[in-house]
Amino acid sequence: MPRLAANLSMLFNEHDFLDRFAAARKCGFEAVEFLFPYAFPKKEIAARLAGSGLQQVLFNVAQGDWDKGDRGIGAVPGREAEFREAIEIALDYADTLDCPRLHVMAGLSKDGANVETFAANLAWAAPLAKQAGVQLMLEPLNAVDFPGYVNASVETALWLIAKSGSDNVFLQYDAYHLQMSQGRLLQTFRDHQPIIRHVQIAGVPGRNEPDSSQEINFPALFALLDELGYSGWVSGEYRPRGKTTDGLGWAAPWGIKAA
Numbered sequence: 001m002p003r004l005a006a007n008l009s010m011l012f013n014e015h016d017f018l019d020r021f022a023a024a025r026k027c028g029f030e031a032v033e034f035l036f037p038y039a040f041p042k043k044e045i046a047a048r049l050a051g052s053g054l055q056q057v058l059f060n061v062a063q064g065d066w067d068k069g070d071r072g073i074g075a076v077p078g079r080e081a082e083f084r085e086a087i088e089i090a091l092d093y094a095d096t097l098d099c100p101r102l103h104v105m106a107g108l109s110k111d112g113a114n115v116e117t118f119a120a121n122l123a124w125a126a127p128l129a130k131q132a133g134v135q136l137m138l139e140p141l142n143a144v145d146f147p148g149y150v151n152a153s154v155e156t157a158l159w160l161i162a163k164s165g166s167d168n169v170f171l172q173y174d175a176y177h178l179q180m181s182q183g184r185l186l187q188t189f190r191d192h193q194p195i196i197r198h199v200q201i202a203g204v205p206g207r208n209e210p211d212s213s214q215e216i217n218f219p220a221l222f223a224l225l226d227e228l229g230y231s232g233w234v235s236g237e238y239r240p241r242g243k244t245t246d247g248l249g250w251a252a253p254w255g256i257k258a259a
């Protein structure tokens with residue numbers, strides 16, 4: 001049975017960000033993730049988590065300036081100081097939010113982003129995160145939505161994990177991105193399960209609800225997670241077609257309901 005989390009950057013966006021925590025809990029979620037918390041005081045977010053009885057399971061290290069086209073800075077040469085500062089801020093938020101995982105984004109090749117720079121930055125960040133009890137996550141993102149993104153394949157993520165020289169860098173398995181870029185979802189999970197520490201789901205195409213109207217066989221994926229004893233979180237990271245609560249039917253078997 002998957003342990004379901006809600007991505008609050010995408011779900012419950014009928015509400016202001018800080019009100020999404022209570023909305024998710026009301027529907028039965030016990031855990032949440034989001035992309036970036038930095039526009040909000042960490043203590044305010046911690047209060048919303050505690051007030052709702054929710055666990056924070058993942059968020060992202062700051063990615064640079066989205067409006068100027070940044071999609072992470074971990075692999076961008078010349079921005080190492082900014083990267084280190086972003087890691088320190090993220091670890092500070094993670095401490096307050098009691099969050100055990102941080103996704104580190106790479107950046108785009110048009111900005112010179114490259115795997116060697118990313119590996120060196122990860123080698124610096126991973127021991128620091130480990131000391132703080134936080135795992136660093138690498139998520140391959142598909143080239144349709146993120147053209148030029150440097151960490152675009154499982155093979156690249158595996159190379160980075162090895163090159164980081166640390167046992168504190170893991171794979172974030174986003175079924176949506178993997179289906180968009182390569183397919184072979186079940187075999188990929190089977191092959192790399194020991195280093196997969198977080199799963200995200202959405203339908204393909206459209207990145208909407210992970211239900212039976214789209215092309216991924218989620219029942220088979222969930223069955224595999226059970227078979228292999230995956231004990232991490234599975235987060236709904238999708239764009240609801242309409243109201244979030246109207247599209248929660250896919251999660252009903254696990255106690256999530258419209259409320």
Ligand SMILES: O=C(O)[C@@H](O)C(=O)CO
Nearest residue numbers: 035060103139174200237
């Ligand atoms: O899949 C995604 O888009 C996210 O998990 C992410 O961190 C990058 O936007």
Ligand SMILES: [Mg+2]
Nearest residue numbers: 139174200237
């Ligand atoms: Mg994702």
